[in-house]
């Protein structure tokens with residue numbers, strides 16, 4: 001009886017462990033792109049990218065998050081988002097960008113990359 005209890009406990013433990021581990025080191029799709037938290041991360045990415053330019057070009061205007069993935073990393077998560085944004089000075093042209101934002105467990109964000117796709 002004791003062995004069965006142990007086995008059940010271990011199986012449950014391993015099941016929980018594998019669920020947690022699933023988001024570690026591999027990108028998982030973000031199902032709800034309209035989630036406020038995802039919008040917040042996209043907004044942060046555009047803002048941080050604009051801050052890097054420090055006035056050398058007009059700020060981008062975030063249009064929409066087109067797709068997204070996340071990955072569990074040490075101390076938080078990495079978010080890989082593809083988004084569209086308007087470039088005001090270039091005749092309101094819409095560009096596609098890919099960005100990676102790290103967010104730690106205290107919701108502190110850091111822009112890791114931001115590049116134009118087309």
Ligand SMILES: *[C@@H]1O[C@H](CO)[C@@H](O)[C@H](O)[C@H]1NC(C)=O
Nearest residue numbers: 075103104105106107108109
């Ligand atoms: C999250 O990042 C901020 C800013 O870098 C840092 O001050 C804070 O300690 C971090 N929190 C954790 C739990 O790592």
